[in-house]
Amino acid sequence: MNIIEVKNLKTYFYSDAGVNKAVDDVSFSIPEGKTVCIVGESGSGKSISAMSIMGLIDKPGIIEGGEILLEGKDLLKLSDSGMRSVRGGEVSMIFQEPMTSLNPSYTVGYQIDESLKLHQKHLNKKERFEKVVEALELVGIPDPREKYREYPFKLSGGQRQRVMIAVAMACEPRLLIADEPTTALDVTIQAQVLELMKKLQRDKGTSMLFITHDLAVVYQIADEVVVMYRGHIVEKASAKELFADPRHPYTKALLNSIPTPGKTVRKSRLDTVDDSVDYLSFPKEIR
Amino acid sequence: MSDIVFEITDLKKHYEINMGLFKKPKVVKALDNISFEVKRGEVLSIVGESGCGKSTTAKLMLKIEEPTGGEILFEGRDITTIEGDDLKEYRKKVQIIFQDPYSSLNPRWKVGQIIGEPLALNTSMSKKEIRDRVLYLMEKVGMEPDWYDRYPHQFSGGQRQRIGIARALALNPEIIVCDEPVSALDVSIQAQVLNLLLDLQEEFSLTYVFISHDLSVVEHISDRIVVMYFGEIAEQGTVEEIFDNPQHEYTQKLIGAIPVIDI
Numbered sequence: 001m002n003i004i005e006v007k008n009l010k011t012y013f014y015s016d017a018g019v020n021k022a023v024d025d026v027s028f029s030i031p032e033g034k035t036v037c038i039v040g041e042s043g044s045g046k047s048i049s050a051m052s053i054m055g056l057i058d059k060p061g062i063i064e065g066g067e068i069l070l071e072g073k074d075l076l077k078l079s080d081s082g083m084r085s086v087r088g089g090e091v092s093m094i095f096q097e098p099m100t101s102l103n104p105s106y107t108v109g110y111q112i113d114e115s116l117k118l119h120q121k122h123l124n125k126k127e128r129f130e131k132v133v134e135a136l137e138l139v140g141i142p143d144p145r146e147k148y149r150e151y152p153f154k155l156s157g158g159q160r161q162r163v164m165i166a167v168a169m170a171c172e173p174r175l176l177i178a179d180e181p182t183t184a185l186d187v188t189i190q191a192q193v194l195e196l197m198k199k200l201q202r203d204k205g206t207s208m209l210f211i212t213h214d215l216a217v218v219y220q221i222a223d224e225v226v227v228m229y230r231g232h233i234v235e236k237a238s239a240k241e242l243f244a245d246p247r248h249p250y251t252k253a254l255l256n257s258i259p260t261p262g263k264t265v266r267k268s269r270l271d272t273v274d275d276s277v278d279y280l281s282f283p284k285e286i287r
Numbered sequence: 288m289s290d291i292v293f294e295i296t297d298l299k300k301h302y303e304i305n306m307g308l309f310k311k312p313k314v315v316k317a318l319d320n321i322s323f324e325v326k327r328g329e330v331l332s333i334v335g336e337s338g339c340g341k342s343t344t345a346k347l348m349l350k351i352e353e354p355t356g357g358e359i360l361f362e363g364r365d366i367t368t369i370e371g372d373d374l375k376e377y378r379k380k381v382q383i384i385f386q387d388p389y390s391s392l393n394p395r396w397k398v399g400q401i402i403g404e405p406l407a408l409n410t411s412m413s414k415k416e417i418r419d420r421v422l423y424l425m426e427k428v429g430m431e432p433d434w435y436d437r438y439p440h441q442f443s444g445g446q447r448q449r450i451g452i453a454r455a456l457a458l459n460p461e462i463i464v465c466d467e468p469v470s471a472l473d474v475s476i477q478a479q480v481l482n483l484l485l486d487l488q489e490e491f492s493l494t495y496v497f498i499s500h501d502l503s504v505v506e507h508i509s510d511r512i513v514v515m516y517f518g519e520i521a522e523q524g525t526v527e528e529i530f531d532n533p534q535h536e537y538t539q540k541l542i543g544a545i546p547v548i549d550i
Contacts (some may be wrong), residue, residue, distance in 0.1 A: 041473040042444075066335035157337070176290035186500060191544040213474060215545035216503070243550050257478035260548060261530060266507060268483045273475035 040228035098160035107150030298357035335515035388447035445476035
């Protein structure tokens with residue numbers, strides 16, 4: 001069963017200079033309980049794809065066409081209030097910068113409670129408090145009862161990202177979208193956060209759309225991989241297939257451009273993505 | 288010329304935080320008793336996580352900040368006390384490439400002006416000579432000559448980083464401190480800039496002090512590595528020693544945390 005199906009999505013941005021086809025005819029789906037990674041460089045359209053699912057595209061951006069089916073329901077046809085009940089409830093999102101995406105003037109607990117208030121109206125205050133504590137515990141924050149009353153500035157980057165995950169997971173969403181959730185973190189903290197996300201997914205069966213430019217992270221977390229380049233999908237395959245046998249020239253170039261300890265010869269010149277090559281001219285590799 | 292360019296001994300940098308009028312200030316030891324050497328022609332990397340003191344070390348070496356204690360010998364001379372003309376000479380020999388190619392280039396200046404500024408300030412070269420030198424440097428870092436009259440905003444991150452590199456090369460320095468030069472760039476662009484840095488090092492026999500939190504990059508480019516942890520040196524050694532046989536617990540943890548693709 002697919003939790004979400006994105007079909008022929010087109011998200012364009014209009015300006016005096018013309019149309020920027022940020023996402024152009026993109027289709028992919030996420031099976032229940034699986035992690036799909038979108039990889040690509042800045043400007044490839046990976047974040048815009050995620051924002052389109054969340055209904056966060058604002059002018060001058062317009063979703064020109066396509067369907068986004070969440071368990072059969074087309075999100076693009078929902079009213080604003082319909083979309084608001086999906087956002088944070090059935091679908092929620094974690095952003096890259098834990099420093100800026102938490103509100104500095106509210107306590108950590110309040111911010112987790114907020115989404116429960118909106119989406120789980122049958123709970124009373126006390127039940128919600130227990131749920132928040134449970135959520136904090138789940139993401140591995142020590143002393144969750146005390147931390148409920150802390151403000152974000154008192155937490156380290158890794159802890160803030162854990163809180164962001166707690167906010168996103170509080171209503172037990174069907175789909176969690178994570179946009180570069182570990183890019184701003186140190187390597188050791190990144191490893192912890194990735195481990196946590198994998199564990200939550202195992203325990204809760206949440207499907208995940210994971211956006212990153214870091215192929216090594218993809219290798220750690222993905223079931224399926226979508227490679228995007230200039231608004232298009234150039235290759236789609238299971239993580240196993242993609243890393244064992246990358247087929248599209250762009251994917252190959254991307255993979256060869258990262259130094260890998262133990263593999264690349266120290267101080268050798270790395271392969272690069274060639275600016276003069278039009279990678280879109282090669283056939284798409286969809287497996 | 289001696290083999291060792293930098294000899295750093297017991298370097299300390301402490302910051303006092305004012306805790307209130309009648310309270311004793313709190314001392315934060317950003318760096319505490321750091322000692323290491325930089326050899327001529329090598330790439331020495333300083334690695335560690337946010338707040339470990341790697342950028343502070345770079346700032347002290349560049350004399351952007353003054354140390355609380357210890358000495359920094361550059362070619363046998365303590366640079367913590369030099370000033371005036373000596374300092375100016377020192378600055379010519381040691382240059383820096385910054386992390387963020389967006390904020391480290393003046394948006395109102397043209398590329399030619401940015402790269403030529405060190406020459407205009409530090410040499411008696413004529414305008415024509417400066418122009419020729421800038422065009423030569425642009426060619427060396429892989430830029431087209433007609434980019435001379437463009438502004439930084441017309442370029443992508445990787446191209447901007449090339450402008451920063453050309454500027455650092457302008458005065459024929461011996462040492463370039465690279466402070467996270469590729470961490471703001473996309474992976475594919477990162478590879479281009481790393482290749483360029485390695486090529487330039489060979490061609491101009493440069494010494495790099497490379498500051499990074501990305502261990503895969505460090506493994507690729509370094510000869511020797513200093514691992515820092517909470518303002519102190521956890522371990523130092525050659526790239527082989529650090530990566531193939533890490534001794535310190537923290538180094539092991541750090542290397543264990545690198546996400547690797549191994550098929």
